[in-house]
Amino acid sequence: xxxxxxxxxxxxxxxxxxxxxxxxxxxxxxxxxxxxxxxxxxxxxxxxxxxxxxxxxxxxxxxxxxxxxxx
Numbered sequence: 001x002x003x004x005x006x007x008x009x010x011x012x013x014x015x016x017x018x019x020x021x022x023x024x025x026x027x028x029x030x031x032x033x034x035x036x037x038x039x040x041x042x043x044x045x046x047x048x049x050x051x052x053x054x055x056x057x058x059x060x061x062x063x064x065x066x067x068x069x070x071x
Contacts, residue, residue: 004045010038028060
C-alpha cells in the first residue's frame with residue numbers, strides 16, 4: 001500500500017519531496033525534523049493540499065498557501 005500523503009518542503013519557490021506519510025501527524029513530524037520553513041502536505045486520495053509553516057520554536061501553523069505551488 002502506498003502512503004496516502006506526500007510531504008514537500010518549499011525551497012527557493014520550488015517543491016522538494018521529503019517523504020510520504022500514512023497520517024497528518026506523521027507528515028508534520030517529517031516537516032518538524034527538517035526545521036524552519038514552509039511545507040505542503042498533499043493527499044493522493046483527494047488531491048487536497050494543506051500548507052504549513054514550521055518556526056524556530058518548533059511550532060507548526062497552517063497557512064493559506066498558494067494552491068498553484070504543487071501541481
